[in-house]
Amino acid sequence: MTRKLERLEKIMSRLGYGARRDVPFWIREGWLTVNGEKPKSASVKVFADEVELDGKPLDHPFGLTVIYHKPLGTVCSRKEEGRIIFEDFPERWIDRKPPLSSVGRLDKDTSGLLIVTDDGQLNHYLTSPKHNISKTYAVTLDSPLTGNEAEVFASGTLMLEADDKPCLPAELMVTGENTANLVLHEGRYHQVRRMFAALGNHVVALERTHMGKLSLTSLNLQVGEYQTIEVEALKQRIG
Numbered sequence: 001m002t003r004k005l006e007r008l009e010k011i012m013s014r015l016g017y018g019a020r021r022d023v024p025f026w027i028r029e030g031w032l033t034v035n036g037e038k039p040k041s042a043s044v045k046v047f048a049d050e051v052e053l054d055g056k057p058l059d060h061p062f063g064l065t066v067i068y069h070k071p072l073g074t075v076c077s078r079k080e081e082g083r084i085i086f087e088d089f090p091e092r093w094i095d096r097k098p099p100l101s102s103v104g105r106l107d108k109d110t111s112g113l114l115i116v117t118d119d120g121q122l123n124h125y126l127t128s129p130k131h132n133i134s135k136t137y138a139v140t141l142d143s144p145l146t147g148n149e150a151e152v153f154a155s156g157t158l159m160l161e162a163d164d165k166p167c168l169p170a171e172l173m174v175t176g177e178n179t180a181n182l183v184l185h186e187g188r189y190h191q192v193r194r195m196f197a198a199l200g201n202h203v204v205a206l207e208r209t210h211m212g213k214l215s216l217t218s219l220n221l222q223v224g225e226y227q228t229i230e231v232e233a234l235k236q237r238i239g
């Protein structure tokens, strides 16, 4: 979001620090400052990056984007059952407005590279077909590859059950008897699992390793760890 004047009470609430009604108390106690001065009231209009709480600047006052190494067994949305990814982030972030959401989803049994942001425009940029940001998955299969998968996936004719359009051409690089890397140029529900299921195989492990040029290994993030990043820097790294 762009830097703009906002009421102090609104800033504290939208960044997840607490309720608007708490702000007068924080001012009285001297915990809140604006440009080093005690603010006159909770409704004073200020820039969020001029505010300090307990002598510390506010956390990402104008937008938050993170690169995250999603663990297995966690879910991206509250509509799904299971431990939600937001539990790996500071508790305050859950109350931020606009809310954080993942860029696309990884299913519960998929680990790897996930972007989480409160920036709707960035989310749209990263998922829009116009920008064709590829996603690469390391796949482990139940049965050995038969040899025709790369051709079928590249053909642009593979129909998945319940879909009305064939999958866009995708590139498969075989890395072992039961393992391969698959590069997709779209994001459908459980797409990798369904693509292999359409060929009679079963995915037993799935990890997203890249989004565009950005690779998980270049980030040095342990499972469950994240790093914050500026929007333009992220776009550059994804390419």
Ligand code: URA
Pocket (backbone or CB within 6 Å): 105, 106, 107, 108, 110, 189, 190, 191, 192, 193, 194, 206
């Ligand atoms: N394809 C899947 O099957 N699952 C994911 O999480 C991502 C792509």
